[in-house]
Amino acid sequence: MELLEAVIAAAREAGEAIRALQPAAGAGVAWKDDGSPLTRADLEANALLLEALAAARPGVPTISEETFVRGSGPPRRRFWLIDPLDGTREFLDGNGEYTVNVALVEHGFPVLGVVHAPSRGLTYAAARGEGAVRITASAVAGEARAAGDRVRIAADRDPAELVVAVSRSHPGVALGTFLAALPPHRTLALGSSLKLCLVADGSAHLYPRLGPTSWWDTAAAQAIAVEAGAAVAALDGTPLRYDGPSILNPAFVCASVARERWAAAAQRVTQSGGV
Numbered sequence: 001m002e003l004l005e006a007v008i009a010a011a012r013e014a015g016e017a018i019r020a021l022q023p024a025a026g027a028g029v030a031w032k033d034d035g036s037p038l039t040r041a042d043l044e045a046n047a048l049l050l051e052a053l054a055a056a057r058p059g060v061p062t063i064s065e066e067t068f069v070r071g072s073g074p075p076r077r078r079f080w081l082i083d084p085l086d087g088t089r090e091f092l093d094g095n096g097e098y099t100v101n102v103a104l105v106e107h108g109f110p111v112l113g114v115v116h117a118p119s120r121g122l123t124y125a126a127a128r129g130e131g132a133v134r135i136t137a138s139a140v141a142g143e144a145r146a147a148g149d150r151v152r153i154a155a156d157r158d159p160a161e162l163v164v165a166v167s168r169s170h171p172g173v174a175l176g177t178f179l180a181a182l183p184p185h186r187t188l189a190l191g192s193s194l195k196l197c198l199v200a201d202g203s204a205h206l207y208p209r210l211g212p213t214s215w216w217d218t219a220a221a222q223a224i225a226v227e228a229g230a231a232v233a234a235l236d237g238t239p240l241r242y243d244g245p246s247i248l249n250p251a252f253v254c255a256s257v258a259r260e261r262w263a264a265a266a267q268r269v270t271q272s273g274g275v
Helices: 002-020 040-056 088-093 175-180 194-200 215-227 263-272
Strands: 062-064 078-086 099-106 109-117 122-127 131-136 150-153 162-167 185-190 206-209 231-234 252-255
Touching: 002 040, 002 078, 002 099, 002 109, 002 122, 040 062, 040 078, 040 099, 062 215, 078 088, 078 215, 099 215, 109 194, 109 215, 122 215, 131 215, 162 175, 162 194, 175 206, 175 263, 185 194, 194 206, 194 215, 194 252, 215 231, 215 252
Parallel strands: 062 078, 162 185, 162 206
Antiparallel strands: 078 099, 099 109, 109 122, 122 131, 131 150, 206 252, 231 252
16 A cells, blocks of 8 residues: 555654654753653654655645644544654653554544554554554565565454553553453553554553543554454443544553453443542
8 A cells, every 4th residue: 555655654764863863861851731751853753754744645634742732623534643752751761662653544533554663673554454564674674575574463362361561651540450350461561552553463462541642642553453453442342533622532442352351440440430
């Protein structure tokens, strides 16, 4: 798909810009009103993506974390949704768990998504009806592809061991309640939208996010997870949507396993008033 390949290339270019601007600890960091960090890398990646997406689909508006104006009204029926550097705290910590997120949203749902992890040399990508893929650095760079450079991924619907991805920087107070109500499992702490991608490729099976997130944090990875056979839904089972007056998501779970395996945990959190 030509459009998907163009977005993959744009995300990779933004990732290269980010890696070139890795700051010394605390250097060149500003702070937004909500207390989240902002770096030169966020802004340069944002500018590159805005230019590339405008060229790929002229006239389609873009909503970006770095340029969104609160109270600007509901989006159009078709728009780009981007987070040029998801996991800025991870970027500043130097652990490599940050991503470039790009999604195309139509009628409230992401129909195309790219999540690029520059430090890991990995790109996850999907388009509606085309399945989801994981691409290694050599394939992204256009070099001769060895076997396995670009592989289709599928969520693991019936794992022998339940693996739960959890947020490294934003676990939230309700997470313990959720985990306590699950069947036996192990947890995997990670930053950024990589957690949804791990559910998509079968490395994890649940990702509960019970604290606040915005649309640009999840839309690209949701497109990938859904195409891989997972679901991304609010605690009541309603799929996440990207329309309406607020760009904030409700508490949600990304899951490859049947809802029955985590419904009691969601109910426990709801009853406790933790979200």
